[in-house]
Amino acid sequence: QSVLTQPPSVSGAPGQRVTISCTGSSSNIGAGYDVHWYQQLPGTAPKLLIYGNSNRPSGVPDRFSGSKSGTSASLAITGLQAEDEADYYCQSYDSSLTEGVFGGGTKLTVL
């Protein structure tokens, strides 16, 4: 059971917008620690999608955006494409556990 809670699955049609939430607490996201997001395609290592809550590494399309408010963070994907079908994970730091933590992951299905 992760301290960062993500919905197990989300889905959307091509071209639509979807959001994936990452809910934490006052010892992680709510304490001001940064949130990072990863995309993991089947059979591959994760790829950094968003760092520092809302920043995109070079090469990541601007269809992907991140935000943070209070004890939660969100990843938004606009103009959904078939190639976006993957697992998505949030990451932060928890001061009570004194360790890095990942969310449980969200499987995105493009209908």
Added chain:
Amino acid sequence: EVQLVESGGGLVKPGGSLRLSCAASGFTFSNAWMSWVRQAPGKGLEWVGRIKSKTDGGTTDYAAPVKGRFTISRDDSKNTLYLQMNSLKTEDTAVYYCTTHSRWLRFYCSGGSCPIDYWGQGTLVTVSS
């Protein structure tokens, strides 16, 4: 080009030990903070632990489930990261990824947990009798 190549995975009995290695290239290994992340079959990502560069103290931190059983070390002369795993349990079965981050991402590290932009291909560790 940054490359991280893990090795040493395999099948081990509960209670046994295994040492994973990660050969690094394409960056200044001695300056890098290195981490291990694992993923059980069909499950999510789990942070295992991290070692800082010697210039930053060389300290290690571990996730609670592995603390006292796993040890992360580094040999900067060989550009190699290690994960010594003792007293292995069936729940340690996972793909183990060697990871690091670009130095410019250090600003976004919290308590040693950093955004990860470089991952190895992973090595599978199976703990089973």
